[in-house]
Amino acid sequence: MAKPVKLYGWAISPFVSRALLCLEEAGVEYELIPMSREAGDHRRPEHLARNPFGQVPVLEDGDLTLFESRAIGRHVLRKHKPELLGEGNLERAAMVDVWLEVEAHQHHPVAVAIVVECVFAPFLGRARNQAAVDENVAKLKKVLEVYEARLSQSKYLAGDSISLADLSHFTLMHYFMATEYAAVVEALPHVKAWWEELAARSAARKVAAFMPLGFGPSKKEQQ
Numbered sequence: 001m002a003k004p005v006k007l008y009g010w011a012i013s014p015f016v017s018r019a020l021l022c023l024e025e026a027g028v029e030y031e032l033i034p035m036s037r038e039a040g041d042h043r044r045p046e047h048l049a050r051n052p053f054g055q056v057p058v059l060e061d062g063d064l065t066l067f068e069s070r071a072i073g074r075h076v077l078r079k080h081k082p083e084l085l086g087e088g089n090l091e092r093a094a095m096v097d098v099w100l101e102v103e104a105h106q107h108h109p110v111a112v113a114i115v116v117e118c119v120f121a122p123f124l125g126r127a128r129n130q131a132a133v134d135e136n137v138a139k140l141k142k143v144l145e146v147y148e149a150r151l152s153q154s155k156y157l158a159g160d161s162i163s164l165a166d167l168s169h170f171t172l173m174h175y176f177m178a179t180e181y182a183a184v185v186e187a188l189p190h191v192k193a194w195w196e197e198l199a200a201r202s203a204a205r206k207v208a209a210f211m212p213l214g215f216g217p218s219k220k221e222q223q
Helices: 014-026 069-080 090-120 130-151 170-176 180-186 189-200 202-208
Strands: 005-009 030-034 058-061 064-067
Touching: 005 014, 014 069, 014 170, 014 202, 058 069, 064 069, 090 130, 090 170, 090 180, 130 180, 130 189, 170 180, 170 189, 170 202, 180 189, 189 202
Parallel strands: 005 030
Antiparallel strands: 005 058, 058 064
């Protein structure tokens, strides 16, 4: 009998939630094994045996143990919903790969810097570094201008149907859109429409329930 799929981590993490989103999109039955960052569960020997870097998430799928959220997402979709990777169509698969790389290397570094300062800094018990926020907001605006041009040509980043390239943005964008800098997205009509459709997906709404926005001040308090 096959072992149940297990996902280890704290779901407020955009990395853990990225893996959750792929599991939900693929309709996979899974068990979320909750862990506590504050208690140092990720540094315990039993977790280090799953991921020697002491990070989350970790996926156990039968005898296979995986870490790194993007690798987990690829595995889940390759096994259960390969059309979200563009498999079977070389050109589409290549475009999915391109925009996954864009997400990882262009969008993620600047967006996560903003989210850490605006959303998670109070949770971590420190003040916001506004200089870092301002620097990365300026960078993100330039990145999203490229997205706007792309999304004016196709409905989704890798073409006319949704893929992991789009889904991989959701969890970090969920937090970013709770900051006062959401106007950066709202000023770009194609990016805004893309985000709104992504956030409206049933899997995204389910995962968002794991990701409360109460770590720091609300938009109203920040304005």
